[in-house]
Amino acid sequence: MNQEERLRAFRASYPNKPLAVAGVAWKYRICGAGARALLMLPGGELVNDMGFDLAGALAPRFRIVYPAYPRVQSLDSLADGIAAILDAENIARIAALGASFGGAVAQCMVRRHSARIERLILSNTGVPMAHLVRGRKIANAVLSSIPWPLLRGLLERSILKLLGAPAGELPFWRSYTKELFETQLAKTDVMANLRIQYEYHLRYRFAPDDLAAWPGKVFVIESDNDIFNAERRKALRDTYPQAPVYTFQGAGHAPAFSRADEYLEVLGRFLE
Numbered sequence: 450m451n452q453e454e455r456l457r458a459f460r461a462s463y464p465n466k467p468l469a470v471a472g473v474a475w476k477y478r479i480c481g482a483g484a485r486a487l488l489m490l491p492g493g494e495l496v497n498d499m500g501f502d503l504a505g506a507l508a509p510r511f512r513i514v515y516p517a518y519p520r521v522q523s524l525d526s527l528a529d530g531i532a533a534i535l536d537a538e539n540i541a542r543i544a545a546l547g548a549s550f551g552g553a554v555a556q557c558m559v560r561r562h563s564a565r566i567e568r569l570i571l572s573n574t575g576v577p578m579a580h581l582v583r584g585r586k587i588a589n590a591v592l593s594s595i596p597w598p599l600l601r602g603l604l605e606r607s608i609l610k611l612l613g614a615p616a617g618e619l620p621f622w623r624s625y626t627k628e629l630f631e632t633q634l635a636k637t638d639v640m641a642n643l644r645i646q647y648e649y650h651l652r653y654r655f656a657p658d659d660l661a662a663w664p665g666k667v668f669v670i671e672s673d674n675d676i677f678n679a680e681r682r683k684a685l686r687d688t689y690p691q692a693p694v695y696t697f698q699g700a701g702h703a704p705a706f707s708r709a710d711e712y713l714e715v716l717g718r719f720l721e
Contacts, residue, residue: 452621459501470533477516481508486543489515490551528558544568572670575681577653585647597636613707667692668719672700
């Protein structure tokens with residue numbers, strides 16, 4: 450099957466399940482029926498089907514919880530909503546994979562609901578940093594002023610660049626991102642998430658001893674040419690000094706897409 454056929458099959462095989470949490474409408478997919486549970490957290494795409502190939506590859510071995518992010522006001526609300534999903538699915542403990550913005554959600558969740566997380570995989574992400582607050586605030590103000598048709602085009606091009614997918618896959622991903630912003634996400638969704646990313650740097654501070662009493666394990670995945678620069682990658686490693694680190698060479702921000710086979714192998718080694 451080609452990518453378009455695999456995406457259709459994924460959506461049909463793993464339909465979204467609804468859940469209301471504190472008045473907010475969540476949706477999530479359950480993929481696979483393995484003995485071990487894995488939480489796949491979306492990045493800034495907010496939806497729960499961009500990682501369809503990764504989820505499909507892991508589904509034979511894991512029971513995957515793959516939520517989409519609703520429009521909420523804080524990372525705490527996202528963490529609490531995900532905990533409610535685990536309750537609804539009777540999952541006591543889970544390994545969590547958080548890539549990019551999903552890594553911020555995962556780090557908040559392991560501190561807010563530490564008993565639910567047994568392993569934490571932080572992929573191409575960062576810790577909150579106070580000196581980024583001002584720039585985030587200015588950027589959000591600028592983006593909020595851009596008309597949606599223009600902003601949508603900018604976001605589509607940005608996602609394509611960040612994915613770094615092989616050239617042969619670009620037509621599919623152009624079609625996917627066009628559909629994403631035409632049918633699934635509105636400007637209000639995008640701006641709500643950007644405000645949460647701003648809040649992440651404004652409100653949160655993580656330290657190496659935060660998880661001293663937590664018995665779980667952390668694994669860090671990074672790329673040497675990520676949009677998370679050397680300073681931010683070092684800050685993440687310094688926050689989790691005991692975590693093994695795997696560094697992709699030249700894989701960009703999204704090695705799950707640019708180096709899919711290698712990424713799956715790296716994940717499998719840690720999870721197994």
